[in-house]
Amino acid sequence: MAAAFWARSIVEAGFGYDLDAYLDAAERLRQGLPLYPLVGLGAVTPGPNEGYFFNSPLVALGFVPLAALPRSTAHLVWFAVLSALALVLVASFARGHDRAARPWVVAAGIAYLPLLLEVPLGNLNLASVVLLAASWRLRERTVAGGTLLAAGVGLKLLPILVLVFLLVDGRWRLVAVATAVGALSVVATAPWLGGAWIDYAAVLGGVGAGVPAGTFNVVPAVLAGSPGRYVVPALALGATLWAGWCTRRAVRRAGASGVESLGFWVALGVSPLLATTVWYTYLVFALPLLLAPLPAPAQPRARAPAARAAAYGLIEARFAPLPLAGLLVAVLLAALHLRPVTRPGGPE
Numbered sequence: 404m405a406a407a408f409w410a411r412s413i414v415e416a417g418f419g420y421d422l423d424a425y426l427d428a429a430e431r432l433r434q435g436l437p438l439y440p441l442v443g444l445g446a447v448t449p450g451p452n453e454g455y456f457f458n459s460p461l462v463a464l465g466f467v468p469l470a471a472l473p474r475s476t477a478h479l480v481w482f483a484v485l486s487a488l489a490l491v492l493v494a495s496f497a498r499g500h501d502r503a504a505r506p507w508v509v510a511a512g513i514a515y516l517p518l519l520l521e522v523p524l525g526n527l528n529l530a531s532v533v534l535l536a537a538s539w540r541l542r543e544r545t546v547a548g549g550t551l552l553a554a555g556v557g558l559k560l561l562p563i564l565v566l567v568f569l570l571v572d573g574r575w576r577l578v579a580v581a582t583a584v585g586a587l588s589v590v591a592t593a594p595w596l597g598g599a600w601i602d603y604a605a606v607l608g609g610v611g612a613g614v615p616a617g618t619f620n621v622v623p624a625v626l627a628g629s630p631g632r633y634v635v636p637a638l639a640l641g642a643t644l645w646a647g648w649c650t651r652r653a654v655r656r657a658g659a660s661g662v663e664s665l666g667f668w669v670a671l672g673v674s675p676l677l678a679t680t681v682w683y684t685y686l687v688f689a690l691p692l693l694l695a696p697l698p699a700p701a702q703p704r705a706r707a708p709a710a711r712a713a714a715y716g717l718i719e720a721r722f723a724p725l726p727l728a729g730l731l732v733a734v735l736l737a738a739l740h741l742r743p744v745t746r747p748g749g750p751e
Contacts, residue, residue, distance in 0.1 A: 417523070417524065418478060418482075418523050418524075419474075419477075419478035419481070419482070419523070419524070419525045420524050420525070421524040421525045421526040421527075422477070422478060422481050422524070422525025422526075423474075423525075424455060424456050424457075425456065425458070425462060425463065425466045425525070425527075426466055426469065426470045426474065426477060427456065428456035428458075428462070428463035428466070429463050429464070429466040429467045429469070429470035430470050431463070432460075432463045432464060432467060432599075433467060433470065437598075437599075437602065438456060438460055438463055438599045438602065438603075439455075439456065439599070439602040439603065439605070439606050440455075441455055441606070441609075457606055457610060458527065458558070458559070459557055459558075459560075459603055460592065460596040460599040460600060460603060461557065461588060461592065461596075462527070462558060463599075464592070464596070469481060478525070481525050482522065482523065482525065485521075485522045485525065485529055485530070486522055488529055488530060488533045489512075489513065489518055489522055489529060490513070491533070492512070492529070492532065492533050492536060492690070492691075493508070493509055493512030493513055493690075493694065494509065495536065496508060496512065496691060496694035496695055496696075497509045497512070497694070499695065499696040500696055508694055511693070511694065511715060512690065512694055515687075515690055515693070515715075515718075515719075516683075516718070516719050516721060517683055517684050517685070517686040517687045517689075517690070517718070518687050518690060520683065520684050521684045521687045524684065526684060527558045527559055528559060528561070528684060528685060528687045528688065529687055530558060531555045531556075531558045531559045531561070531562060531688075532555075532562075532671070532687060532688055532690065532691065533555075534551050534552075534554045534555030534558065535551070535552065535555035535556070535562055535565060535671060536691060537551050537555075538550075538551035538552040538554075538555055538577070539664065539667050542574060542577060545576045545577060545580055546580055548577050548580075549576070549577045549578070549579070549580025549581045549583075549584065550580065550581070550584050552565070552566075552569075552577055552578075552580070552581040553580070553581035553582075553584035553585045553588075554584075556581065556585075557585055557588070560607070561674055561675050561677070561678060561685065561688065562670075562671055562674040562675075562688060563674060563677070564639060564640065564643045564670045564671075564673060564674040564677065565667065565670045565671055565674060566578050566581070567640070567643050567644070567647070567670065568643050568646060568647045568666060568667060568669075568670035569647075569667075570647070571643075571644060571647025571648060571651060572647045572650050572651050572663065572666065572667075573651050610679060620680050620681055620682065620723060621681045621682075621683055621685075621686065621723050621724070621726040621727045621730075622635055622676075622680075622681050622723065622724075622727060623723050623724040623727070632679075635676045635681075635727075636676055636677045638673070638676065638731075639673040639674065639676035639677055640677075642669055642670075642673050642734050642738075643669070643670040643673060643674075645738065645741070646665075646666035646667075646669040646670055646737070646738075646741060647666060647670070649662070649666060649741040649742065650662055650663040650665075650666035650667075650741070661696065661697075661698030662698045662740070662741060664695060664698075665692075665695065665697065665698055665737050665740060665741060666737075666741060668691040668692040668695050668737070669692060669734055669737050669738075669741075671688050671689075671691060671692070672688055672689035672691070672692035672730065672733065672734065673689075673730070673734060674688055675688050676730075681727075683721060683726060686718055686726055686730065689718070689730050689733060692733050692734070692737065693711060693714065693715055693718075693733055697711075697736075697737075697740050698740055707736060707739075707740075710732060710735075710736045711733065711736060713729070713732055714729045714730070714732035714733040714736065715729065715733075716729070717729025717732060718730065
């Protein structure tokens with residue numbers, strides 16, 4: 404089904420829509436033109452300016468080689484790269500499950516609608532998820548893990564809550580390395596991209612202060628407007644702090660690695676809720692939370708698979724507020740598995 408969906412998307416009008424923004428930015432960089440033309444016009448807002456470049460100057464720099472190819476070829480190359488990353492990501496989580504469950508995990512992963520829509524558009528959300536998943540697997544190797552962490556957060560800035568989680572969890576060295584790598588990247592490219600970095604700061608400020616889009620925003624209108632717009636980000640921050648606090652108590656206990664990983668996936672999954680507009684494809688950040696094995700709770704919970712399936716189904720429904728409800732169900736299920744570590748007699 405996923406293969407058929409992606410094959411059909413290649414010939415549809417929206418194929419490579421987000422990728423074109425990256426390629427156009429790379430072309431402007433090659434020609435010495437401003438990366439962020441909207442800054443000069445004083446019109447940086449989300450929604451009406453879709454298709455413009457809102458990522459860091461380093462992203463434009465990274466797409467320069469791909470921009471040298473014919474546009475149709477660049478689309479196919481990037482589509483193949485993202486398809487491979489999707490399969491690697493799903494397979495990596497499937498390996499953590501029992502052999503009998505692995506085919507179901509793979510099927511759920513490749514049929515995940517935010518992922519199916521993400522890959523043909525060519526956005527960087529999936530690449531960010533893969534980099535952050537790799538950084539977490541290398542968390543005991545501080546330099547490697549921190550460098551991948553910097554790359555994963557730097558691509559989109561959406562998953563910035565993972566930095567909050569890591570600080571609360573006590574893994575501040577990863578955050579320190581990531582911060583140092585990011586700062587060095589800015590300093591090293593300042594002679595060529597100094598003006599672009601200043602414009603990028605203006606872009607972030609404009610997007611953050613913009614009006615939420617009404618189409619494909621998984622947050623209902625009643626919560627997207629002021630003052631309700633702060634409710635969902637507050638929930639995301641609260642879930643991240645809760646996950647970090649729970650895992651901090653368990654991190655030094657034998658057998659707690661699964662609990663700590665679950666906390667990281669919670670922070671990653673809720674991070675996009677900080678965005679002004681939570682586009683449906685942003686829920687690709689929640690895929691690890693839906694696919695990762697759940698740690699054994701203090702008391703067996705036979706309903707966990709059903710709850711996770713319900714969360715998945717609500718997200719697949721696509722139209723607000725069902726995807727947001729599905730994400731919250733997944734977070735609540737994770738909270739039930741994190742909570743025992745805060746109690747006496749929790750899993751050791």
